[in-house]
Amino acid sequence: MIRLAPIAANLPATVPFVGPETLERQAGRPFAARLGANENGFGPSPRAVAAMQAAAGEVWKYGDPTSHDLTHVLAAHHGVRPENIVVGEGIDGLLGLLVRLLIAPGDAVVTSDGAYPTFNFHVTGFGGVLHKVAYRDDAEDPQALLDRARQVGARLVYLANPDNPMGSWHDGHAIEEMLDGLAEGALLVLDEAYAEFAPAGTIPSIAPDDPRVIRMRTFSKAYGMAGARIGYAIGHPGLIAAFDRVRNHFGVNRIGQAGVLAALTDGDWLARTVARVAAARDRIGAIAADNGMAALPSATNFVALDTGRDGAFARRLVDALAADGVFIRMPGVAPLNRCIRISCAPDAELDLLAAALPSALRSIGDRDEPAADARL
Amino acid sequence: MIRLAPIAANLPATVPFVGPETLERQAGRPFAARLGANENGFGPSPRAVAAMQAAAGEVWKYGDPTSHDLTHVLAAHHGVRPENIVVGEGIDGLLGLLVRLLIAPGDAVVTSDGAYPTFNFHVTGFGGVLHKVAYRDDAEDPQALLDRARQVGARLVYLANPDNPMGSWHDGHAIEEMLDGLAEGALLVLDEAYAEFAPAGTIPSIAPDDPRVIRMRTFSKAYGMAGARIGYAIGHPGLIAAFDRVRNHFGVNRIGQAGVLAALTDGDWLARTVARVAAARDRIGAIAADNGMAALPSATNFVALDTGRDGAFARRLVDALAADGVFIRMPGVAPLNRCIRISCAPDAELDLLAAALPSALRSIGDRDEPAADARL
Incomplete structure (x- = not known):
């Protein structure tokens, strides 16, 4: 068989x-x-709905495999360069690609016990070995994550800020300090799916080309477009470019691309x-x-x-x-x-x-x- | 770095x-x-366009991760059971998952020199080793594929019928004979992206539970919905179920699901x-x-x-x-x-x-x- x-x-x-x-x-x-x-x-924004409805008749065309326009608008939105951004089929899809790019079988990955299961699914799915630390006061514990990462020689450390499933959050400065404490060779996966809901000061100030971290964003939450399956990652151009080695180049659907472009105009x-x-x-x-x-x-x-x-x-x-x-x-x-x-x-x-x-x-x-x- | x-x-x-x-x-x-x-x-069918436009306002919901309704309609459409079908982000996405499921680094895969590059991209991307045979009279050559597969101990053999990029095709009986000649341990990836355009007799008669083959279908071509990113595979329930181990479960976009369901009603x-x-x-x-x-x-x-x-x-x-x-x-x-x-x-x-x-x-x-x- x-x-x-x-x-x-x-x-x-x-x-x-x-x-x-x-x-x-x-x-x-x-x-x-x-x-x-x-x-x-x-x-979603009514503008996004209208844009998707208008795009429906054009669905015979593949979407732009580079998501060029969206990437450029997002770069301007975040004050980074287009080379810092890769668009994908939701954060879920991008997490899978990231794990594939960085984790060989047996490589160590650190997350929190109870944190996002889909990340764990991908780590296990590519043969990585998960190490989990406990939440502390119902929040992810940056110091415990760092300590465990150093102990096991982790290649990836996952933290969501704000956190799912607890809704807790850290001040942006705490994330910046966490980065400074990250062992050489480890990459912080900073899942910011819920960033738009967080209080001022929650989003850390991170240089776009900082090679120690990749940030994940989505249109599924604050933009109300989970079914459109559009997320993006922000990171060092070298890491971002590496996604082209493995991603499904024509995988981002055209109607979703049109919808989120319109959503971004409706602050x-x-x-x-x-x-x-x-x-x-x-x-x-x-x-x-x-x-x-x-x-x-x-x-x-x-x-x-x-x-x-x-x-x-x-x-x-x-x-x-x-x-x-x-x-x-x-x-x-x-x-x-x-x-x-x-x-x-x-x-x-x-x-x-x-x-x-x-x-x-x-x-x-x-x-x-x-x-x-x-x-x- | x-x-x-x-x-x-x-x-x-x-x-x-x-x-x-x-x-x-x-x-x-x-x-x-x-x-x-x-x-x-x-x-696309005007019904599909209308269904997608109606679904746009519901895009705040994730799509059904099991694509339940679509899977059942497709099963009825093909006279197979729902367990024979997995829906994914286009054939491109499904080919990637299939390679991931079956190919370990160094495993041999056989295709034709000049055939679908995206399949090759996935094989290389998971560390597989490609072996290519020549086209014969501008058509893929089943016997040459079989011979090479046997010679290198291939785990996967790719053939598109009808073929891209030449447009040529084989009679369904030739594909059935090819299956009978397939070495133990090899799986035929039968890409039928263009099946709806082919003359009567082109589609082989294959038992739904035949473990020697997996067939790929799409809404990108005859249904005119390339931008919707919906494809599906038909195969043995054991192999189909294995996709659940690795696929991006919430990866199929909701508007596309609604659109292709409507398209299927418009023969x-x-x-x-x-x-x-x-x-x-x-x-x-x-x-x-x-x-x-x-x-x-x-x-x-x-x-x-x-x-x-x-x-x-x-x-x-x-x-x-x-x-x-x-x-x-x-x-x-x-x-x-x-x-x-x-x-x-x-x-x-x-x-x-x-x-x-x-x-x-x-x-x-x-x-x-x-x-x-x-x-x-």
Whole structure:
């Protein structure tokens, strides 16, 4: 039969990526509130929608494989050169390419236990060896990451600022200090997917050509365009150019390219989204308080709510809400998994959350039974 | 500085993927006729356009990572089970994943000298070793591929039917016989990107669960949706499932998913496109004859024209047409590169080709000067 190459043969046959559509099919009905995937229900700029609609008839053409116009606009947007930017199929796709470029089988990579699973998927997928440090006070711990990286001779160190799944963040100066403490030969993967939501001072001041770090950005979050699959990386021109050696050159879809170019012209919409998200964070905090849970501070478009219990309890709560039509997710490992994670969304969806949460909590009560029983 | 992993470090820093947009920027003006990328200027079904326009406002949601609905519709379309199908970011993306799954560094892969460069890019990109056999009478040579595969112990054998860049094709029975001759341990990658254009009998009869072959299909060609970046593979459920180990699970864009689902409901549009393409092939053949060139028979949406000269002449002709606003391409290696390759397109663009070709030929004449001189 079919014999896979050694790395692929040793990978798990099952994967942790379960989308809301799969859960909906299992439940036999769509979710009424989609609050689990850190999508942005405030949606894309109307200019982006119009540009994508106009581009639909031109979809017979491949997209520009260099994403020339987008790269140049992004360079101006960030005050860097086009040579500092590579556009790809979302941060997920770019993380995979980055790992492929830098990690040989057996190479060490450091991340936090509970941080972005897709990064880990790629590291394992290319034969890298993951080393994980614990969160500290529900935030990623730069010093622990640095120490472990030095200890294991890591080639890559992953940190998201602001963080997913906890929503916590570090001051930009802390990231700059982290860079200064990075061992020779290690590259910091700074995932800034949620950067636009963060308070002033969160984004570090990093020279565009700094070879110690690559930054990941996306249109999936603040720009409300997760389905367009456009992300980009900012880094040293030598590293950025290396992506051309392995990337799927015609892989970025043309309609998405047109959409994000238009989105970048609509700063007002972005500012309005950021304000709406901030208001939604406050409302999620109030809903949490009404239900005896504490909202963790968040610099993102989601809020982690501390159930005050353990992962089994949080899992039952996630399942109970799903049974009531409300899709949320939760961190994957202890102690983060005492929390549930709720994406910011328009009031209509948060109304459903507010309505569903008390009965969901009642239904799972103080008992230790599995969720299947609790739903009876 | 930045140290790449060994495989990446040994890859070429430059890549052969030059899109028409890059050429347009170099020339300082857009092409008047875009006939080089085997795109389909007859465009997508109006249903697909409408579906994409409707989906644009929903782009804040990620696409379904399982492409569930599309997979099921495609399964019904091909009379296979959903377990036989994986959807990905175009055939290009799927070829990369396939190579990653099966090829360890040093593994042998067989293809034809002059066949699809992107497949070669992926093989080299994962450390595989390419072995190439010659075309025979401007067609890929199944027996030569089989012989070489056996000789080098190939894990993968690539064949496109119909072929790109020559447009030639084999009867389906020849492919079935090829499968029967395939050595144990080798997998046939059957690229059927142009299948919808081919005459009856070209598509082999292959059991869906046959473990000796994986077939590649796309919406980029007959469906006129290259910019949507949606392709799929049909194969043994064990091999298809393995893609989940390595693919970018949320990588297929949502608007494209909606578009191709709608395109699949419009068989009339597809039939009309195939008829238009056939008429355009005839017209390209007539234009060729008017200019003293022979059109090779084609089962695709492009036509290879035999200049009767060599690769240097064909290159000058491609450059001369580009200087006159007509974008075409040519095969990359001898003896195929005595030809130029022209995509089928609506009459307005073929009018431009017909108008430009005589003067382009005159401008390069019988001389051996490089194209830069010929354009003076």
